[in-house]
Amino acid sequence: MSFVVLIVVFFSQLSVFFTVAATSTLFRHGTVIGFNQQTQTPNILCNTSILVEGDTITAIFGSHEDGSIHVPPNAEVIPAENLIISPGFIDTHRHTWQTTYRTIASNITLSEYFVRYSPLSEVLNLFSPDDFYLSQLVGIWEALNAGVTSLLDHSHNINSREVANAAIDAYTDSGARVWFGYGFDPTGNFTIPSRATHIRDLAGDQRLSGSLVELGMAFDSWGAVSETDLQEAINVLKNGNLSVLTTHWLDAQWNIRHGPSLFQRLGIINESFPIVMSHGTFITPAEYQLLKDYNHYVSITPESEMHFGHTNYESDLIMDQAALGVDTHATYSGDMVNQARIWLQSVRLRSYKKILDQWKIPRLSPMSVNQAFYLATRAGALALRRPDLGILEVGAKADLVVFDGRSTNMVGWRYPVAAIILHSHVSDVVHVIVGGNFIKRDGKLTAENVANITTEFARSAARIQEEAINAPYHMEGGFVFNPVLPPASGDPVDVVIGEGTGY
Known part of the structure; x- marks a missing residue:
């Protein structure tokens, strides 16, 4: 195999997992959940744009500042009028x-x-x-x-x-x-x-x-x-x-x-x-x-x-x-x-x-x-001692989650944080950006091999589960927790009319 072919194969394999690395992205005129450092509470910014350059947030500005902020000419502009832009969640x-x-x-x-x-x-x-x-x-x-x-x-x-x-x-x-x-x-x-x-x-x-x-x-x-x-x-x-x-x-x-x-x-x-x-x-x-x-x-x-x-x-x-x-x-x-x-x-x-x-x-x-x-x-x-994460502010890492504020379960919101915490679900997540790269875009993961990997995983899981579910369950005392304490079971609940629930 020639050197050129090897290089092509190498980069084609990398593209299986990632889209091209981010350069600049401008989310234009969305609702941004910023952060008030003094009160340590969300700072809601309406009709606001976020500029991402590389892996970093470099500007957050209102529509009245549109003409005064330098946006790189090659930046991708994403209209965000009906979107709620949140910092990424941290597990x-x-x-x-x-x-x-x-x-x-x-x-x-x-x-x-x-x-x-x-x-x-x-x-x-x-x-x-x-x-x-x-x-x-x-x-x-x-x-x-x-x-x-x-x-x-x-x-x-x-x-x-x-x-x-x-x-x-x-x-x-x-x-x-x-x-x-x-x-x-x-x-x-x-x-x-x-x-x-x-x-x-x-x-x-x-x-x-x-x-x-x-x-x-x-x-x-x-x-x-x-x-x-x-x-x-x-x-x-x-x-x-x-x-x-x-x-x-x-x-x-x-x-x-x-x-x-x-x-x-x-x-x-x-x-x-x-x-x-x-x-x-x-x-x-x-x-x-x-x-x-x-x-x-x-x-x-x-x-x-x-x-x-x-x-x-x-x-x-x-x-x-x-x-x-x-x-x-x-x-x-x-x-x-x-x-x-x-x-x-x-x-x-x-x-x-x-x-x-x-x-x-x-x-x-x-x-x-x-x-x-x-x-x-x-x-x-x-x-995790990473003050540059979990927050949308200039200088923070560009880890963003963008919600569809017009979904049937979120539309009509007045407070965006409440819309996310109490009304959103996974299908409302339109975009996910980590370090400036789109990992989920327009509602779909960007990795090109998701279908193949999940198919392989399904086969692997089925094989392992078939044996795992037959593992015996014996418990003496408190097992690994506390051998001095005896095991006990709570009273079962009943959800079926008549005798028994078919638990």
Whole structure:
């Protein structure tokens, strides 16, 4: 094959995933959800244009300034009169490799999840690196399609170099902004020293150089590995130039006590990287104070915490050190707007219930749509210590989500934030731009191979699901959570007239 042919093939393969890199784009005369830095609330700008040059927002201006702002002559102009332009949504907790499980775990408890579908089960043996690649790529496409431009992937499926490399390929091919939570829990024959060597090797990996993928660590085995292995993981955190540490934190009877006091004892609470602790179940005032003192965040995953029942009541009180996440998106919805909506209404419910229990009538809402929107955008950026994300302002990265303000469920809006949080759905997302590049345009993902990849993924998922659903479910005591506590079942509900519901 000639050199010229090789070059043509190389660039044709790249085009499978991406459109041509962005130069300049002007969204003209739309409704822009800007940000008031003083009040930390949305600043609604009507009849306003946004200029994107490269990967950065370079101008935001009203129609009265049209003649005074320099717009590059080659800029693409997109009329935005009926569009709502929002910052991209930021998901601070997701397991993209589990896309393969879609619908097969719809009625499980957290105990059953651990026994049958978690990395602690035998399920990882059903996946090849190619299976993981397909599952992660399709999972990220699901997020992008819904306007999630940045996500922290807790990749606890990593059991070999090949699987870790497949994850990086999926991330870079997707076009999303991804924090790779490289799983350090010693699954399979992939030891912590081997993981440490690989993650150091990745520092010079050309796939990551200049990409939207940042390298981090996901780790949950703090008390379950040898002191030597624990120190190896800590050394990587301190010296590996990682962008984030993420871990699961479910306290009290769940017995997964990975809160800030643990990291204080380990001497890593005041390093340069942020720590994102997912769930924060049964958080105490002392742990909350440590979050504030060292500026680390909890990722609240509302639908997950309801589905699995590990609660999130205390999270009502720590939202100034929290962002939102999705978690196991194959079991429920994978979009951040839905998480913000569920969280908003559940916080309201709990607040109203306290007032009603006092035989009083609620007068004011305890939480606003603006606050829900903040948690899904700006708070996620701050959790990852990226002040240039989750916000529309000059100098910020050009991560935008554009909604159709004239859809049947949104038309007639007066307040655009309320229109998004309470009335929108995924089909209203017209455009998604990440780093200045269109990832979704005119309602469709721009990757040219979506149909082929999803077809391959469907075959992979069907094969894996066929075996996964037959995994046995045995539970003694509290299983991995708390062996002292006995298992129990809640009273079943009845939705059918007569005896039984056919559950």
